[in-house]
Amino acid sequence: MTTPVPTSSAPAPEGGPDRPSAGRPRRTRSVRTPGGLLSVRIGTRTALTLVLLTAAALFAAVVVIGSGDYPMSPATVLTTLTGGGTAAQEFIVQDLRLPRALVGLLVGTALGLGGAVFQSVTRNPLGSPDVIGFGQGATVGALCSIVLFHGGAGQTAAGAVVGGLATGACIYLLAWKRGVHGYRLVLVGIGSAAMLTAVTQYLITKADIVDATRAVLWMTGTLDGADWGQVWPMLGVAAVLVPLTLGHARQLRMMEMGDDAAYALGVPVQRTRILLMACAVLLVATATAAAGPITFVSLSAPQLARRVTRAPGPNLAASALMGALLLCAADLLATHAFGGRQLPAGVVTAVVGGVYLLWLLVTERRAGRI
Numbered sequence: 001m002t003t004p005v006p007t008s009s010a011p012a013p014e015g016g017p018d019r020p021s022a023g024r025p026r027r028t029r030s031v032r033t034p035g036g037l038l039s040v041r042i043g044t045r046t047a048l049t050l051v052l053l054t055a056a057a058l059f060a061a062v063v064v065i066g067s068g069d070y071p072m073s074p075a076t077v078l079t080t081l082t083g084g085g086t087a088a089q090e091f092i093v094q095d096l097r098l099p100r101a102l103v104g105l106l107v108g109t110a111l112g113l114g115g116a117v118f119q120s121v122t123r124n125p126l127g128s129p130d131v132i133g134f135g136q137g138a139t140v141g142a143l144c145s146i147v148l149f150h151g152g153a154g155q156t157a158a159g160a161v162v163g164g165l166a167t168g169a170c171i172y173l174l175a176w177k178r179g180v181h182g183y184r185l186v187l188v189g190i191g192s193a194a195m196l197t198a199v200t201q202y203l204i205t206k207a208d209i210v211d212a213t214r215a216v217l218w219m220t221g222t223l224d225g226a227d228w229g230q231v232w233p234m235l236g237v238a239a240v241l242v243p244l245t246l247g248h249a250r251q252l253r254m255m256e257m258g259d260d261a262a263y264a265l266g267v268p269v270q271r272t273r274i275l276l277m278a279c280a281v282l283l284v285a286t287a288t289a290a291a292g293p294i295t296f297v298s299l300s301a302p303q304l305a306r307r308v309t310r311a312p313g314p315n316l317a318a319s320a321l322m323g324a325l326l327l328c329a330a331d332l333l334a335t336h337a338f339g340g341r342q343l344p345a346g347v348v349t350a351v352v353g354g355v356y357l358l359w360l361l362v363t364e365r366r367a368g369r370i
Contacts, residue, residue, distance in 0.1 A: 046309045053321035060328035061101040103226040105324045106234040110287040112323020115298030117280035120314035128299035129284045132189025136196035137167020138288035147207040157289035164285025221292035221346020237286045253313040296353020
């Protein structure tokens with residue numbers, strides 16, 4: 001059977017780093033479960049990249065745990081985590097610093113995976129949750145809880161999740177016209193993001209000084225003050241949604257060839273798209289609830305993952321690991337690069353991501369795609 005020709009371009013953002021070189025076959029390995037229930041084919045370079053990204057993210061988390069007013073070497077941190085440290089070291093590591101590192105890993109994973117899903121569904125490198133309104137929706141939900149109801153941390157987190165899910169549903173419905181086209185979803189999302197940003201500014205102007213201070217601090221996006229109360233909900237959501245999303249990577253890759261080609265290959269396009277978008281929205285909303293609106297991780301992590309793997313398709317696993325690495329590295333940079341003054345991690349990701357966004361726009365313009 002002849003493979004259908006794509007009717008629209010897959011999200012190869014900068015002109016083909018995810019395309020194999022001409023005349024050079026790609027090395028792959030097949031992994032099968034006993035009985036052949038599950039069979040996965042993965043490129044050798046991709047597998048090596050996943051291993052390296054995992055090691056780098058874990059090492060960055062260990063360095064984050066060892067940083068602070070009471071510094072510890074990575075070896076001391078590992079010894080303490082395995083039960084060999086002193087009582088003081090165990091308190092510092094397990095009660096104070098380990099939750100922060102785990103929240104960074106989980107939030108980065110959720111943002112990277114959510115960004116990869118949206119960029120693949122929209123077939124556009126700008127189809128990131130923090131560009132097309134989903135992050136702004138979670139922010140509005142959290143600010144409504146802070147400003148209108150004077151809610152605490154739990155109510156703020158719940159407001160962020162509800163706001164993200166409501167925004168996702170509204171944008172999907174507004175973009176629907178005999179299906180959801182990627183560019184229409186991006187355009188509707190950008191317009192929604194502008195309106196939600198205006199609502200955010202209005203809520204801040206209507207708040208009293210105490211609530212306004214809380215709102216601005218939350219909006220910077222930070223891992224400061226992370227505790228086990230944020231780890232467990234984030235871990236529960238990730239344990240369900242990450243495997244569910246990764247399990248649909250094959251269908252998502254087929255959908256990048258176009259809806260008609262995906263239908264011909266037996267993919268229930270609309271059902272799969274709704275399921276994956278719901279998973280991505282919930283991942284991004286939960287991450288925003290845990291750490292605030294950490295911007296540009298969802299945008300840059302999938303693009304960087306494509307470059308290091310050089311593999312076609314959405315690269316969901318690599319994007320998730322890249323997101324975890326980026327956020328832990330940003331948190332480490334925020335706490336060490338400015339002397340004794342610590343910055344929120346969201347400030348670092350916003351600066352770095354903003355520069356990356358400008359570079360991406362220039363590259364897309366030169367390639368004639370925008």
